[in-house]
Amino acid sequence: MSTAAKQYNAKDIVALEGLEPVRKRPGMYIGGVSSAGLHHLVWEVVDNCVDEAMNGHASEIKVTLHKDGKTVTVSDNGRGIPVDKHPKTKKPALEMVLTVLHAGGKFDGNNYKTSGGLHGVGASVVNALSKELTAVVKRDGAQYRMQFAKGVPQTKLQKLKGAVRGTGTTITFSPDPTIFPKTDFDSETIRMRLETASFIHRNLKVTYVDEVAGTQVTYQHEQGIVDYLKKVLQQRNARPIHEAPFTLREENGDRMELSLQWTESTDEHVRSYVNGIPTGSGGSHETGFRSGLTKGVRNYIDTHNLTPRGLKISHEDIREGLIGIVSVFTAEPQFQGQTKDRLNNPEIQPFVEGILRPALEQWMNANRSVADIIVARIIAAARARAASRAASEAVSRKGGAKRTMLPGKLSDCVSGGRGKSELFIVEGDSAGGSAKQGRNRNFQAILPLRGKVLNTESATLKKMLDNKEIQDMLTAIGCGIGPNLNLANLRYDRIILLADADSDGHHITTLLLTFFYRHMPQLISEGRLYIAQPPLFRVDIGKETHWAADEADRDRILAEHTGRANPEITRFKGLGEMMPKVLWDTTLNPATRRLLKVEVDDHLETDRVISDLMGRDASARFRFIMDRAEEVEELDV
Incomplete structure (x- = not known):
């Protein structure tokens, strides 16, 4: 046994006190210190205000992004956090809420029937991770203020002079730059979240003030999620196949609201919420929704004997083209983690399913003309899926093939098994040739693609699976596609997209990202997909050579070497004109290259962007171009 091991004793045990655990391990409480965590x-803070509104104590919420872009104020007209002294600690309740983990008014169920925050952690976590935080409370005709820094009180609770009307809480905070690499908030991200809150909570007035842009907007929706469904349909450029959506509101202990509509789109899109909090990873409420929907529709089809002979209708066929909003309110939500991305309550699944199935079946029977349109769309989906099944199975068989059945253009690596192997999917045969010569063949495989890749966002499943380039990629990767994807059969540890650094290369990368996001999302969620960063410029200054990824990088290099020898700048037309050794040094060599890991922080926003930029409806792209035309400094044609 080592000396170090023998000396391990009680003094080596560190007990973090107060809010120290939050500052030491912020990822446990907010998921990380990236933009999503920020x-x-x-x-x-907003969820605390929404909890007041959800329980009938507040009707307005206001959020302000201040001019520095790093400070946010959130206020409501609720009851105001209590300021009287706690009987045990003798500290003001406001101080306890903001400095003690698991201190709050949502544990006993007396003050909040439903809420998004049940752990008493949120407010104190925000305080712990803020450089500065100021809380102002209006209660009982008076106004109180208390200031904090990094979770530590800087002042005692102060009662301000003068009487005030109304009640409420206002929190102003600035994130701590020693915790977060970037502390600039994204205005559009905040605006979208607030707009969504106004949809989920009917008649709640939400105001957002952006002092950076000098704008203010107020949201208030009488129809709630029905208005939200219209908004989502518009965002996704989806055309409904029936006019009126199916809408359901039910309260039986727990409360549920949902609205859904079938469209001409080929994918399913469901957004779910629990007590107003978006659950991007779904959970028991989504499972109950999908189960109730499938059973309700299937019962209608079976009752009226509408299934064509020899055709099998699956749950994917029933849900194809469906867009739905599901909102559940429950007293004791069991979220998966502090970020509340998934609901785990097992009792919510039968609750949602038991209400939805009979209600949907009754609605379809009462609206036979609409129901028959929906069933015709489902049958068409089933027939299309049956027509493409043979092609899909052929691709799946190739996915598990041996080396002799791999694509002829694939230059595989020598090492057997996945290990630390890498597959570079390269734009064009010319670039593929340079990559094949420059790579380390022991662990790097090269698959060149010919020309522009198929836009899979606009293509049918059959057209996609019939595409030679898609077939080659799937066969080389080896793990299958869609519901048949099995990561255990993945032939490489990393899949790396390698295209030219110019606009054409970016377009090809976007096409490939669309394919992987829609049909092989597990590669992204498991951290297997990367984007290579080849240089666009070579900058020679004296005897030194620098590589610039883009114009901004080139300008930075030039600025850093102002006054030295006249720089010689070479712009690469493409990867194919790079010498193999240069490509190795700049792009392939793990010791010197730059790779971007493909990650998705916001699935809803990612879905919207892909739909806008790559979907069939060109109007969204036209609006995007017109709105941003003035931002273009150089046009690469």
Whole structure:
């Protein structure tokens, strides 16, 4: 046994006190210190205001992004956090809420029937991770203020002079730059979250002030999620196949609201919420929704004997083209983690299913003309899926093939098994040739693609599976596609997209990302998909050579070497004109290259962007171009 091991004793045990655990391990409480974690601070404070509104104590919420872009104020007209002294600690309740983990008014169920925050953690976590935080409370005709820094009180609770009307809480905070690499908030991200809150909570007035842009907007929706469904349909450019959506509101202990509509789109899109909090990873409420929907529709089809002979209708056929909003309110939500991305309550599944199935079946029977349109769309989906099944199975068989059945253009690596192997999917035969010569053949495989890749967002499943380039990619990767994807059969540890650094290369990368996001999302969620960063410029200054990824990188290099020898700048037309050694040094060599890991922070926003930029409806792209035309400095044609 080593000396170090023998000396391990009680003094080596560290007990973190107060809010120290939050500052030491912020990822446990907000998921990380990336942009998503930074904005989660805003969500925590806003959710507390929404809890007041959800329980009938507030009707207005106001959020302000201040001019520095790093400070946010959130206020409501609720009851105001209590300021009297706690009987045990003798500290003001406001101080306890903001400095003690698991301190709050949502544990006994007396003050909040439903809420998004049940752990008493959110407010204190925001305080712990803020450089500065100021809380102002209006209660009992008076106004109180208390200031904090990094979770530590800087002042005692102060009662301000003068009487005030109304009640409410106002929190102003600035994230701590020693915790977060970037502390600039994204205005559009905040605006979208607030707009969604106004949809989920009918008649709640939500105001957002952006002092950076000098704008203010107020949201209030009488129809709630029905208005939200219209908004989502518009965002996704989806054309409904029936006019009126199916809408359901039910309260039986727990409360559920949902609205859904079938469209001409080929994918299913469901957004779910629990007590107003978006659950991007779904959970028991979504499972109950899908189960109730499938059973309700299937019962209608079976009752009226509408299934064509020899055709099997699956749950995917029933849900194809469906767009739905599901909102559940429950007293004791069991979320998966502090970020509340998934609901785990097992009792919610039968609750949602038991209400939805009979209600949907009754609605279809009462609206036979609409129901028959929906069933015709489902049958068409089933027939299309049957027509493409043979092609899909052929691709799946190739996915598990041996080396002799791999694509002829694939230059595989020598090492057997996945190990640390890499597959570079390269744009064009010319670039593929340079990559094959420059790679380390022991662990790097090269698959060149010919020309522009198929836009899978606009293509049918059959057309996609018939495409030679798609077939080659699937066969080389080896793990299958869609519901048949099995990561255990993945032939490489990393899949790396390698295209030119110019606009054409970016377009090809976007096409490939669309394919992987829609049909092989597990590669992204498991951290297997990367984007290579080849240089666009070579900058020679004296005897030194620098590589620039883009114009901004080139300008930075030039600025850093101002006054030295006249620089010689070479712009690469493409990867194919790079010498193999140069491509190795700049792009392939693990010791010197730059790779971007493909990650998705916001699935809803990612879905919207892909739908807008790559979907069939060109109007969204036209609006995007017109809105941003003035931002273009150089046009690469």
